[in-house]
Amino acid sequence: MHTLPDIRQLFRPVQPAINQEQVSYQEQPPSLLLSKYIYCYWQLSSRGPLAEPFTYRVVADGCIDLFFNTDTPEDFYIMGFSTTYTEFPLDNPFNYIGIRFLPAAFPLLFRIDAAELTNRFEALKAVAPALSKGLTQQVQAHQQLSSLQPLLDNYFGAILSQTFHEADSRFFDALDLILKTHGTLNLNTDLHTGISPRQLRRLFDFYIGSSPKTFSKVVRFQHILHAKPSARSLRENKLFYDAGYYDQAHFIKEFKTMYGLTPTIALR
Incomplete structure (x- = not known):
């Protein structure tokens, strides 16, 4: 039996605040x-x-x-x-x-x-x-x-x-690694779990709903939201590099896909 690790301190999903009185x-x-x-x-x-x-x-x-x-x-x-x-x-x-x-x-x-x-x-x-x-x-x-x-x-x-929880501990090890690195680890070289990429993908499909790569993208995006950087600090301090994005254009495109607004608008 393998229960979920306590990931609340590693991952706290954020949804946008609602700025409407009604x-x-x-x-x-x-x-x-x-x-x-x-x-x-x-x-x-x-x-x-x-x-x-x-x-x-x-x-x-x-x-x-x-x-x-x-x-x-x-x-x-x-x-x-x-x-x-x-x-x-x-x-x-x-x-x-x-x-x-x-x-x-x-x-x-x-x-x-x-x-x-x-x-x-x-x-x-x-x-x-x-x-x-x-x-x-x-x-x-x-x-x-x-x-x-x-x-x-x-x-x-x-x-x-009343539920018996049974899951491959190697899946949870991979989940833990992705969360601890805020989704920025190199999945090809740093995700050592003892199973093949195909097996790991199958486990992520069942338990998460997508691949380790896609889940890592969401974790990385959520880490940016939780940090609450200003649009100015993102631009001037190049925080998107630290968050694992290739460049500013890559960051803006991925952020807009997951949020629906550009970082400049969403984080102001």
Whole structure:
């Protein structure tokens, strides 16, 4: 049996702040028991009717999310590993609650192949019917994350206690190396795991949803977001070199693909 290593100190996925008075976004950590598996619970909601439609941008973060609209708790959705940003036009008003799993945690718990969800979001009932039904029973009649969080902690805690986790430790060694180097290591020379690149790719496809190279790109991008550099410091200090980008053009292109905006606009 091999459980997930505690990667929270190595990897803390960031989503863009919402600078709009009529829209609220909050995150709450799970119980300590679940902290290796679930990064956070989150709630995205409008404060009354909005003057204009709202589009929520989700940037690439290496995670798998479950979410639902509190008006339709029977309709849970799952969003897989994303190589790009995604935009969601939301109904007005709206109230969404979600669960963000740390990399590899969801496939480890539920034996769902992450590669089948990459760059997609699906109805959870089509992917994991029993999980969808169980979650719907937990969340009905709840409009606020504060009241729902203890129920979710108990629900996932029970699943954790009844689940046998079995995964190749060499996969976790590779995951640890990528996170400790913020995605900047040379995958051809520095990723010594004891298995062939083909075997490692197969493991990353199942547990992450993409290759070690693509996952490293997302980790590198997230490290830049977490550092919160100003556009000026990125330009003057050439921080993109330290982050493993070839040059400024490479950095801007990759950042825009994963964020949807250029660094100058996103980081100002």
